[in-house]
Amino acid sequence: MLKNKENRVMKIVIYVVCILLAILSVLPFWIMIVNATRSTTEIQQHAISLIPSSYMMNNIKILLGKSFNPAVGFMNSLIISIGATVLAIYFSSLTAYAQVAYNWKLRNVFFSFIMVVMMIPAQVTMIGFYQMVYKIHMTNRLSMLILPAIASPTMVFFMRQYLQPTLSMEIVQSARIDGAKEFMIFNRIVLPIMKPAIATQAIFSFVASWNNLFTPLVLLTDQKKYTMPIMVSLLKGDIYKTEYGSVYMGLTLTVLPLIVVYLLLSKYIIAGVALGGVKG
């Protein structure tokens, strides 16, 4: 009896804390979206409100009348994120396959090497990277943000962990007997086997690339090449100083696509985080 009561109290505590934390997750975005529909005067009178107003179109008009161009940022971010994700997925799978399927002398050395370098962030080598790109006159080229994805040590690591228990060498052997070339076996047989891992890794690679601020900030100086996070940083500039409603509108425009995609894919994303595939 006593234990039951104790259990019920415990349960109430758990739900209250969880609901409070859930509200804490949603509230900042809700205030943002509501303020995006309110006029600057309304916000100046009361900066917090839970009920939307009717100045949405007006805010959009002011926002787009200045240097903030969400369409350009969106397109550039899309090109970079898709390009980087496709390259990272394909070549990481290929490298992981080389690890799992073949017996080569330097295999273990190479894997240890991948494990060591996967922890080293790109940021600490940025000065050299910038100088190199500047020397060959490739700043403001989106390709410089896409091509490095070919070598993604973290993804190779997770792809290998997935492939190791999943790949049966018998299938590969029988394909060989049927006369398939090694490269074709990878493309036609191994890649389809890896679909579940590819799906999770693709989501995280895409999001990481989409949210990346540091590298584009260093490399891109041309407004036409700006990515979404750099576009967002323009909202902090002086030109929007008093246009509160428009700033919230701009932020909302960058967040909404992410929230929609997140809610659609949340099942896979949570499963992916559980595998430990996000950090780093």
Add this chain to the structure above:
Amino acid sequence: MKSKKPGYDRYAKYGYIFSIPFVIAFLLFSLYPTVYTAVIGFTDLKGLGKTDIHFLTDDLFRNFKTVLSSPSFQLAFRNTVVIWLANFIPQMLLALLLAAWFTDKRSKVKGQGAFKVLLYMPNIITAATIAILFSGFFGYPMGPINDLLVRFGFIDAPIELLRSKTVARGVVIFIQTWMWYGSTMITLISGILGISPEIFESAEVDGANRVQTFFHITMPNIKTILLFTLVTSLIGGLNMFDIPRLFQDGKPDDATLTTSLFIYKQAFSGSYMYNRAAAASMVMFLIIAVLAAMMFFVMRDKDEVKLNKQIRQQQKAYAKKMKAGKENGSC
């Protein structure tokens, strides 16, 4: 396992061939920039658009000495460590508590899926956006926080909250915690679910309560995951950039200046001191490399122990077989 019969390794060359794209991209976009950064650290390279390098002739290590003795870098490093510690500890405690609740069979928390989705959400949103959003929330004279404080009578008139070092740093710490505890929680939950349920059952049979079970069974069994989280979080924390940069750009009074932000400001503003920024980068690189190596040894040991065990077992089995074969032969 590693038989070297001729013909067996007919396909071995494909291991090399398929690794070529990775290696080339790594050499071009990672190794070369790393070495180049290290080299720049020993030169006098500064000024926008400059690329020619001349090694320092008077004192090769001058940039490193300047950076290490610079109060600004020291402050940035202290800030980075303080901000990381102050967000990691509450983040870890909260994540552990939630993970214990969500995996506890006795409480059976309903709606876990929805809670996980909501608590993880801030992690997926662009950090740049979040930094600017919070900077707006703490706006002066009229931001949502000031509005709340005035409405509920805590203060009479709006105050410029972000002029306080404590508030500015506190908000950065809050944002970091808020963005990452959901992720840590999910990682820990998956770790706890990986523990064999029998251990928990026998603990329950032995009359262990929730707290005892947590400290004596759950915690020791997720040690590796805790360490993994610690090191990845530390490396991420040492590179904190987006939030401090777009929240207050290191202000007020450099209270939110982190090492990454210091490096960025040295190299890409003011007098474009690429050489000093490179030296500072290398200092951070060394710290992170040591952490990564530690991580590598801890993670590798486990795999290797397992592998060695397997090999030993196989050898034993093989020896037995040989022995049996010999005996059969002698008969």
